[in-house]
Amino acid sequence: MTAILPEHLTQLEVELKRLQRRKSSYTVVAIVITVAIFMVGVDMANSANATPFSQGFRKIFDFPIDMFKLSWELGFVKWANRVVEFLPDLILTLNMAVLSTFLGFVFAVVLACFASQNIMRSTVIVTFTRRMLDLFRSFPEIVIALIFLYLMGKSLLPAVIAITIHTTGALGKLFSEAIENIDTKPLEGLQSVGGSWVSRIRFGVFPQVMPIFFSYAILRLEINVRASTILGFFGAGGIGQALSNVIQWRDGGRVTAIFVLLVATIIALDYLSDWIRSRMIGRRT
Amino acid sequence: MSMTLEPTALDAVRADIDRKAGHQRLWFFGIMAVILAYLAFSWVQFDIGSLRKNWKPERASLFLLDTYAHKDHVTVRWSDPAEVDIRFEGGNRLIYDPKPDWYAADGTSRTVSFANGGTITLYDDQVALDWPGQDETIVFRRDADGVPEVAKHPRPLWTDRTVVDQYLADGRWFDGLPDDMRPDTTGPLNGEEWAQLRRDVAALGLDQPPGLPDWIRVTDSKVEVRPSLYERLQVGGSKVEIHRYELGWKYFWFDFDSPLVDTGLFGALGLIVAGERVVPDMSNLQLVWSEFRDNSIWGHGAVLYAMLETIFMALIGTMIACAVGLPLAFMAARNVQPVGPVRFALRRLFDLLRGIDTLIWSLIFLRAFGPGLFTGIFAIAFTDTGTMGKLMSEAVENADDKQRDGIQSTGASTVQQHRFGILPQIMPIFVSQSLYYLESNTRGAVIIGAMGAGGIGLQFLGALQTGSDFENVAYIALLVIVTVMLMDAASARLRRALIGYERPTD
Incomplete structure (x- = not known):
C-alpha cells in the first residue's frame, strides 16, 4: 500500500x-x-520541625510501642476494665455527633429548599442561601468550637454548635444539588391541583430525595464522630477529652484502651454506614 | 385504562386511603415523640440547663467588641496626677508620643474627650465626668481613707462598716433598710455577718448611692463607670484608668513605630508605584513589605507564614496520600490483583489507616517528630492513604473490563493494560476525590496544627489563650475562613476544568 x-x-x-x-x-x-x-x-x-525528618522517622512507633508495653504489663482483665471504664465517654462523643448531625440535617433540609432554583423562584434568595451555605461549610469546626469553649467554659455544647454549623453547610449544599436534579413533574401536578409551596415540597420533593438525604446524613455522621472526638480533645468533653487527660499522665493502659475503642468504633461505623447506604440507594461509587 | 367505580367500590377506596393516612399520621406522631424524647435526653446529658451559669456574657461582649474595635488606655496615678500615660491596647511599648488629639492638658486639668461629646477631666484630687444626658457634672474623688466615691452622691450609711457597728451598739437601725435585715447582735459584726449583710443589701440594690445612673457602680475599692460599651472609667484607690474604644483595626497595615504609620494601604501602594523613597537605602516596595511583615501588633509575618505552613501541610499530606494510595488501590482490586490474601491484607490495612483517624495519628507523630509540619503531613497522609485506597480500589473494580481486554488484544504488557485500560476510567474519580481531600485537609491541618503541629492552628490557639488579643483571634479566624473558601473555590474550578463536571462531595 x-x-x-x-x-x-x-x-x-x-x-x-x-x-x-x-x-x-x-x-x-x-x-x-x-x-x-x-x-x-x-x-x-x-526547617520548622523540632526533630529532623530522619531522626523522627525512626521514632515513629516508639510511642505506640511504649503504650502497648505498659498495657501488656497490666494483663488482659485489668486492661479490659479500662476499656469498659471509657464506654460512657464514648457514648457521650457518639451522642455529640448524632445530635449535631440531626440538627444539621434539619437546618440543611430547610435551607436546601431555599437554595434550589427549581423550587425557589427568586434568584436573590437562592444565591444568598447558597453563599450562606458556602460560608457555613468553610467555617473550620475548630475555630468556632475554640471560641465558644473560651466563652462558655468547658462544655459539650461548643462542639455541638461547631459541628452543627459545618454539617448544615456541607449537607445543605449536597441536598440542594439533589433537589435540583429531581423530576419536576410531581411538582407541576401538585401545583395544578392547588397545592401550596409547602405541600409541593412535602409531597413532590421529599419523597424523591429522602433516600439520598439519609444516605448523605449517615456518611456525615461518620465524619462527625471523628470531628467530635477531636473537638473533645480540645476540652469539649467525651472520649477525646478523656484521651487528652490520660495521654498527659502517660497512662499506657488507658491510652491503648481509648485507641482501641476509637478505632473499633470508627471501623464499625464505616462498615455500618456502607451497609445502610447500599441498602438505601444501591451500591454507588 | 378506564374503569367506572361503583359507589361501594369508591367507599372502599376512600376507606383504604383514610386508613393509610391514619397510619401515616400515627407514624408521624410516633417519630416526632421519639425525636422529642431524644432531644430531652440530650438536654439532660449535655447539661444544657447549667450552661447559663457558665456562660460569660461580659466576656462574650468584650470579645465581640474587641474583634471590631480597638481601645486606648489612659492611666493616671493619684500620687503623680500630672503624669498621664496613654497606651494603645495597654501594650507595654505602645505609648502614644505625642499625645493623641482627643487629649488636652492645661495647668490644672487634663481632659479626655469622647466621640459622643462627653468628657472626662482629671484634676489633682478628683475626676469630673461630663456626659450627654446628664444634667450635672458627676465628680469622683477619694474620701479621707483613700476610698474612691462619688462626690455629690455619698454612699448610703449602711455600706460603711463602722457606722453599722455603731448603730448596732446603740440599738438603732437604718430607716432605709428593712427591719428583718438587721443582724441579731449588738456587738461588732464578724466577717461572715458583714458579708451576709452586704449581700442582702446588694440584692435589693440598696448598696449604690441614690440618684446615680445605673452604669455607675460603686464598690468598696473602686468606682466603675461604663456609660456604653465604648467608654469605661475606673476610679481606684491608687489610680484612675480610662478605656476609650474606637471602631476598626488600628495599625493593621503598619506598626506603631513604623515610618509608614500614617500611611494606609492605598497610600502604601501609591508609594510603591510612584513616590519618593521614604528611607534612602531601601526601595519603597521593600520598605512597605518589611514594615508590613514586622508589624508587631498584628504579627503579619508570623501569621501569614503559619497559614502557608498549614496549606503546605494539607497539600503535601494529600499528595503523598494520592501517590501512595493509588498504586495500593490497584493492588487491592480484584480484577488487577489475583492473589486473595494480598487483597485481604491491603483492605485491612486501609481500614486500619482510616480507623486510627487523624487524631491518633497526630498524637503518634507528635511524639516522633515533635511540633512541626511533618506531624501534620504524615497524619494527613496516613489517614487519607487508607481512604484513597479503599475508594479507588472500589473504583478499579467497577471499571469496565472491555477496554482493558481491547488493549490486551494488541499485545500490551500488564502495566500497559492497567495504564491505558483502567486508569483513564478512574481518573475523573481520582482527580475529584484528591481535590476534595485537599479541601477537607486544609480544615484538618488547622486542627492538627492546634494540637501542636504548628501552623495557623497553633497561632489561633495561642491568640485565644492570651485572653486579651481578641482582634488577633478575629484576624486569624477570618484569614482561615477566607483561605478555606479560596481553596474550596479553586478546587471546584480545577475540578470543573479537569473533569468537566462537579461531583457532589463535601
Missing part, C-alpha cells in the same frame, strides 16, 4: 500530533509544579 494519504487524513494526523504534544507539555508542567510544591514544603517542614 502506498503511503499517499487523502488530504484530510494528513490533517488529522497533524492535529493528533499537535494534541499529543500539548498534552505531554501539560503533563510536564503539572509534574514540575507538583515536584516544586513538594520540595518547598518538605524544605519548610524540615
